[in-house]
């Protein structure tokens with residue numbers, strides 16, 4: 001299963017949600033489908049996409065928040081799963097694309113390679129109740145549809161191939177993306193809560 005195909009499969013479902021991605025390949029694959037003002041690509045701060053998603057979900061309970069993470073990033077901030085479990089915002093879906101690799105910086109093997117570390121088991125052990133481990137496009141689509149519908153924190157660990165885009169580059173620098181994302185939230189939240 002390829003991450004780009006997974007993102008493409010749920011792209012239309014992302015239009016009305018706040019989406020936070022990690023940097024690199026994942027961000028590029030979403031961006032290449034067409035940037036939307038409700039997308040924020042977190043650069044530099046590896047491991048903290050889920051923390052930003054948690055903050056958004058807790059503070060904007062009327063919004064649905066989707067985090068697109070990577071195994072390397074989650075491993076860098078494993079405590080995030082315990083914090084998610086403790087505060088368990090019902091409006092947050094945390095998708096971890098597990099390619100067993102630090103793909104965006106050269107493809108070094110991560111601890112999930114060859115089944116060493118099981119992130120779904122760690123998420124369950126952290127106290128997250130709704131955890132899905134998927135490795136086919138059908139199961140991915142089903143798991144995301146379920147997560148987007150239910151009113152409960154969901155973690156989806158999607159096993160994907162260690163392949164990414166053949167190019168990198170966005171016509172959107174981090175500060176501009178951040179300002180526009182903030183403006184989108186302000187304007188959109190006003191409409192939602194009116």
Ligand SMILES: Cc1ncc(C[n+]2csc(CCOP(=O)(O)OP(=O)(O)O)c2C)c(N)n1
Nearest residue numbers: 025044046070071072073101102103104105
């Ligand atoms: C604290 C920190 N260390 C290292 C990096 C460099 N870096 C950027 S992306 C990345 C790999 C991310 O791996 P993963 O989350 O598995 O996503 P993938 O690239 O495989 O899609 C690394 C090591 C960084 N940005 N910040």
